[in-house]
Amino acid sequence: MNNFGLDIWSNKNFIIQDGEIKLNFKCMPSLLDITNAIRSKDVKGPMILRFPHLIQRQIKTLYSYFSKAIDENSYQGSFNAVFPLKVNQFPSVVEAITTKGKKYNYGLEAGSKAELILAMSQTPNGANITVNGFKDTEMLTLAFIAAQSGHNITVTIEGLNELESIIDIASTSSLKIPNIGIRIRLHSAGSGIWAKSGGMDAKFGLTSTEIIEAINLLKNANLLDRFSMIHFHIGSQMSDISPLKKALREAGNIYAELKKMGANSLSSINIGGGLAVEYNQHIQSHARNYSIDEFASSVVFLLGEIMDAKGVKHPDIFTESGRYISASHAVLITPVLELFSQDYQEKLLNFKKNNPPLIEELKELNRLLNNTNCIEYLHDALDHMESLFTLFDLGYIDLQDRSNAEILVHNIIKKALYLKSSNPTNELEQLQTKLQERYLINASIFQSLPDYWGLGQQFPVMPIHYLNTTPIRAASLWDITCDSDGEIGFNPEKPLYLHDINTDEEDYFLGFFNVGAYQETLGMNHNLFTHPNEYTININDTDYTITNEIKSKNILDILDSIGYNKDSILKKLKTDLLKSDFITEKEKSGTLSKLETFLEQNGYLRTTN
Numbered sequence: 001m002n003n004f005g006l007d008i009w010s011n012k013n014f015i016i017q018d019g020e021i022k023l024n025f026k027c028m029p030s031l032l033d034i035t036n037a038i039r040s041k042d043v044k045g046p047m048i049l050r051f052p053h054l055i056q057r058q059i060k061t062l063y064s065y066f067s068k069a070i071d072e073n074s075y076q077g078s079f080n081a082v083f084p085l086k087v088n089q090f091p092s093v094v095e096a097i098t099t100k101g102k103k104y105n106y107g108l109e110a111g112s113k114a115e116l117i118l119a120m121s122q123t124p125n126g127a128n129i130t131v132n133g134f135k136d137t138e139m140l141t142l143a144f145i146a147a148q149s150g151h152n153i154t155v156t157i158e159g160l161n162e163l164e165s166i167i168d169i170a171s172t173s174s175l176k177i178p179n180i181g182i183r184i185r186l187h188s189a190g191s192g193i194w195a196k197s198g199g200m201d202a203k204f205g206l207t208s209t210e211i212i213e214a215i216n217l218l219k220n221a222n223l224l225d226r227f228s229m230i231h232f233h234i235g236s237q238m239s240d241i242s243p244l245k246k247a248l249r250e251a252g253n254i255y256a257e258l259k260k261m262g263a264n265s266l267s268s269i270n271i272g273g274g275l276a277v278e279y280n281q282h283i284q285s286h287a288r289n290y291s292i293d294e295f296a297s298s299v300v301f302l303l304g305e306i307m308d309a310k311g312v313k314h315p316d317i318f319t320e321s322g323r324y325i326s327a328s329h330a331v332l333i334t335p336v337l338e339l340f341s342q343d344y345q346e347k348l349l350n351f352k353k354n355n356p357p358l359i360e361e362l363k364e365l366n367r368l369l370n371n372t373n374c375i376e377y378l379h380d381a382l383d384h385m386e387s388l389f390t391l392f393d394l395g396y397i398d399l400q401d402r403s404n405a406e407i408l409v410h411n412i413i414k415k416a417l418y419l420k421s422s423n424p425t426n427e428l429e430q431l432q433t434k435l436q437e438r439y440l441i442n443a444s445i446f447q448s449l450p451d452y453w454g455l456g457q458q459f460p461v462m463p464i465h466y467l468n469t470t471p472i473r474a475a476s477l478w479d480i481t482c483d484s485d486g487e488i489g490f491n492p493e494k495p496l497y498l499h500d501i502n503t504d505e506e507d508y509f510l511g512f513f514n515v516g517a518y519q520e521t522l523g524m525n526h527n528l529f530t531h532p533n534e535y536t537i538n539i540n541d542t543d544y545t546i547t548n549e550i551k552s553k554n555i556l557d558i559l560d561s562i563g564y565n566k567d568s569i570l571k572k573l574k575t576d577l578l579k580s581d582f583i584t585e586k587e588k589s590g591t592l593s594k595l596e597t598f599l600e601q602n603g604y605l606r607t608t609n
């Protein structure tokens with residue numbers, strides 16, 4: 001697995017060249033160059049790198065396959081897309097969507113009041129806004145305000161009470177009325193770990209009886225001409241395409257029936273999101289059984305076929321793909337602070353004049369180990385180790401002897417792994433698994449990979465350099481939170497091997513990929529670690545620029561954000577220090593300015609890496 005499954009998950013967005021991972025675009029900068037450029041400005045800790053060209057690529061791919069399918073099927077309706085803000089509301093992401101999506105009239109989807117306000121302030125003129133989720137009268141009034149302010153907005157109702165509120169607002173105000181959509185409750189459900197949005201027991205949507213009721217309510221209120229869309233969403237990260245096809249047949253027939261019932265303004269079907277992203281790093285499993293090509297042509301073909309059979313005009317198609325659009329654009333870079341077995345360095349050996357015979361033997365094994373004898377010598381070393389432990393327990397050797405033995409055996413194992421790395425025996429592989437190396441990463445899994453913590457969702461991870469050498473250490477990754485859940489353990493079925501690096505002498509950076517969807521606002525401030533520093537990287541033909549720096553919250557701001565008063569914290573710390581004894585005034589003021597600097601920094605570690 002020398003390329004860490006890059007050919008499986010990266011969709012050719014990245015390539016390995018000269019031992020480093022590079023962006024496969026224009027001037028092809030390496031992630032290490034970008035990382036070092038940022039770190040040269042005294043930035044430490046984890047960082048999120050955003051690549052808007054990867055958002056552009058996804059938007060373009062989505063549109064090109066739908067327009068291909070529309071051509072091939074002589075489909076009469078149009079294709080439209082909105083980006084669901086819940087997937088990533090960060091300013092640089094929304095900006096990338098609206099600027100890169102401008103020529104497609106790309107819109108935004110909102111699922112809460114704050115997201116609706118965001119959509120109203122960021123959607124380019126004329127682009128669509130769709131609104132989903134549970135809504136109160138205030139939120140519905142906001143939608144009226146958006147319509148009044150010139151937005152092309154469709155509010156999808158999740159229940160009849162929402163429709164009643166809309167009718168109410170329409171009758172008591174003269175604000176422009178938004179387009180109305182109805183979310184339908186499908187009997188077909190999705191697939192995959194996020195497939196809870198479809199099915200009879202789904203959280204959202206109107207049953208067929210309720211849909212009929214809704215049409216009657218609209219008719220009576222003279223609002224049927226505002227009813228323009230039906231909507232469904234069968235869940236995220238759809239692994240299998242067949243539930244989608246079932247949903248399309250169901251929704252397509254509901255659409256056609258409603259048209260026949262006189263819903264003349266009804267013109268679109270919104271198929272929600274769900275397009276899956278490849279997170280797998282290992283060949284044996286795949287996240288989805290369909291391509292974007294198959295996805296687009298299934299949607300277009302099925303809807304065309306149903307409408308033709310029922311003699312109904314082809315609807316416009318809306319999609320709300322979020323994960324598919326934004327996952328690939330963000331990479332989390334984390335410095336490795338420490339390898340736990342780094343303590344077993346050869347330079348720490350401290351022999352006596354007279355060492356116990358077994359130690360002398362270990363010394364010889366270590367000195368003479370080579371490709372031919374390494375398995376045999378390894379067995380001897382492990383054997384001696386056992387005996388030495390027994391001798392220690394019985395009081396025959398001392399702590400220094402034991403330390404020497406541990407270092408020697410560790411070295412022998414490492415050397416054997418190196419010597420056999422191109423073709424490890426079964427036994428060595430098992431040994432490798434047993435002798436996992438723990439890599440301490442300067443990041444919080446709770447903050448930056450919450451779906452790993454909450455759902456066991458794996459993200460592709462690999463070093464961004466040293467890729468010319470074979471990684472031989474079975475790796476488990478530990479984050480810097482004081483929580484044993486902050487660990488990505490070694491999984492022999494999906495093994496991660498990393499390099500044996502001396503972090504006192506060299507930097508070692510891991511990249512976590514496809515983290516641009518859902519992770520950022522889902523991330524939590526456990527131990528008060530906050531969103532890492534982030535940067536937007538624009539890549540040109542001959543160079544690249546680093547823009548839109550957003551710094552991680554500093555320590556005082558973190559405390560302030562959970563309700564402490566940062567001024568009184570600062571005051572208390574200062575007074576305590578100033579009234580303390582036994583240091584000079586000079587040292588006091590030096591310490592004070594140190595303290596102030598610390599409080600201006602974020603909580604990630606700085607000194608080791």
Ligand SMILES: *Cc1c(COP(=O)(O)O)cnc(C)c1O
Binds near residue numbers: 086132272323
């Ligand atoms: C979450 C959500 C989406 C986005 O789903 P993805 O799987 O990220 O594409 C789209 N529509 C609705 C209604 C949603 O709730």
